[in-house]
Amino acid sequence: QHQPEGIEYPELPGATCVHKFHDGPTYGYSFTWKRFESFVTERNIPVLYETPGRELIQDGETREIIGVRAEKDGKSVFIKARRGVVLTCGGFENNQEMIRNYLPGVSYCYPSGTPYNEGDGIAMALSVGADLWHMNNFAGPSMALKVPEFPATFSIQALHFAKEYPGGMIIVGPDGGRFYDEKFKHRHGKVPINGVWSPMHVPTPMFMVFDQDMMSAAPLYNKNPNRGWTPIITRYDWSDDNSAELEKGWIKKGETIEDLARTIGLDPAALGATVERWNAQTAAGEDADFGRKLMLSPLAKGPFYAMELSPSMINTQGGPRRNEKARVLRPDGTPIPRLYSAGELGSIYSYLYQGTGNIGECLAFGRIAGRNVAAETAWS
Ligand SMILES: Cc1cc2nc3c(=O)[nH]c(=O)nc-3n(C[C@H](O)[C@H](O)[C@H](O)COP(=O)(O)OP(=O)(O)OC[C@H]3O[C@@H](n4cnc5c(N)ncnc54)[C@H](O)[C@@H]3O)c2cc1C
Structure with a gap:
């Protein structure tokens, strides 16, 4: 499949020289690797x-x-x-x-x-x-889960630019405030800042804060083994209801937003104000701060949850x-x-x-x- 129009920066000078082929399930992912590997094994090149x-x-x-x-x-x-x-x-x-x-x-x-x-x-x-x-x-950077037990990051489904999850979800930085449209389709970690594609701002530690509706909806991690070290090599078996990861402490829980803030070391008043503002914006149908268009749902139903996110890169x-x-x-x-x-x-x-x-x-x-x-x- 030949998709020259699918290139990442079509607006840059010289972009018309770039031709992109993308057909993961037919030619890409492990198929590409197996083809490369065959060139080595067929010629008995020692590794x-x-x-x-x-x-x-x-x-x-x-x-x-x-x-x-x-x-x-x-x-x-x-x-x-x-x-x-x-x-x-x-x-x-x-x-x-x-x-x-x-x-x-x-x-x-x-x-x-x-x-x-x-x-x-x-x-x-x-x-x-x-x-x-x-x-x-x-x-990079993108935002993902990293836990000490495993060497590479876990991709979190609700952060995918096109996937919709039920329930409320925001990402906050160490000051308890949001800093970006959480569902923005960045370009390998680059976002437009003053008209220039620049590395996305990732104020660490960052927390994905969400409610019970999202927690109960589906596994938070995409374990489909098509790309990345964790799905293909580690093959961690994430629990369907996220309970095993809550048990391990990868997900933190609080009965109220303020309880949750104390558990993850954020200022309860600051996080409370952020959630209150987000909920009001979802009621008005507009994210006036960052223009987010997807998953405009309030963090309504407790208990509430948080997952620390780390900067991740390809x-x-x-x-x-x-x-x-x-x-x-x-x-x-x-x-x-x-x-x-x-x-x-x-x-x-x-x-x-x-x-x-x-x-x-x-x-x-x-x-x-x-x-x-x-x-x-x-x-x-
Ligand atoms: C999830 C993911 C998706 C990607 N998707 C795409 C895509 O769609 N299209 C694309 O073009 N690119 C993609 N990339 C990037 C692309 O896969 C890599 O840039 C490319 O594979 C790099 O190949 P390489 O041979 O230079 O290095 P690598 O494939 O990284 O191989 C380097 C090897 O060197 C070994 N090594 C390290 N240190 C030593 C040492 N001291 N002595 C001997 N060996 C050593 C490592 O173990 C490794 O096996 C993706 C990458 C990731 C992680």
Whole structure:
């Protein structure tokens, strides 16, 4: 299915060059992965699991990349490259220090995808003199549940821009006030602020506050295993009536809004005033504060509930700077000999992200890097 009109930022210059194919149930999701995996298994390419690369080995004089030091069971494993090294070990979705240092507007953020992308490729590339680019660009933030028991986030159904739930629901920040249209269809975490698409404001800790009607309506989590680490890998079996998650403390309960506020550490008067204002606006049929159009229902029926939400992201875009030949560059623009990269580790997306562009870039730069490294002279 070819939908060039479905691209994420059609208003930006150059958007007509972008062509998007999206058909998840037929070609996407795990089908894409299985196809990619078959290219490796059919050619018997060995994959060393649980052997993370830790260091690039560089010739002290020529600065060529000779190979990699990896670790297996706590011991170093040295792997000599035949012609060169292609870094493809993803971004820094699960490195909280890098997130604080590089991503705008978030003091922490959790991945909805793999928790094993911890910025190792960035550390390795920096150590051999690479420049970095696009470190402040990421596909996020959105808001999701993160619990200590599991490494990635849970997507909450009532926050989906198109899904309607019975009952009342708002999201508040640490001051007990709302801060946005909770049902806005953001673009990978970007919203228009003064006419510019910018990262969504996520004042942490944030709480989704809702009433008994929403609690009783359906599971709050979408466990359909079509995308994301938690549904596909963790496969947590969320209870149909949300009672198990209430029991675990992932959802908090209060007989009144003020009780609930005390339980989650918010000012009872502030949260009470926010709910009162929201309820009055729903009665008038208009969210005068943020223009929300969906689920304009009051928080009417107690007891009341709250779930803490965390900033969540799909992936980061930054990493070592590469050129059109997929060669990793130094700050002066010269390539580091025999070092290449592909994928989201130093992706080409600098400011915003045209949705679906990451896999496309993996294919394009994977091929470019592969061809160019194969054309290098083999070590004797
Ligand atoms: C929920 C979700 C939905 C998405 N939807 C889309 C979409 O519709 N279209 C699209 O284009 N993109 C989408 N993306 C983004 C896209 O999937 C990724 O950007 C892309 O898969 C990145 O591929 P990669 O090979 O660069 O990195 P990854 O696929 O992240 O692979 C990196 C690998 O490196 C491994 N690794 C990490 N550190 C080391 C180390 N030190 N040594 C060795 N290995 C290491 C990791 O374990 C991981 O297996 C989505 C992402 C998520 C999470």
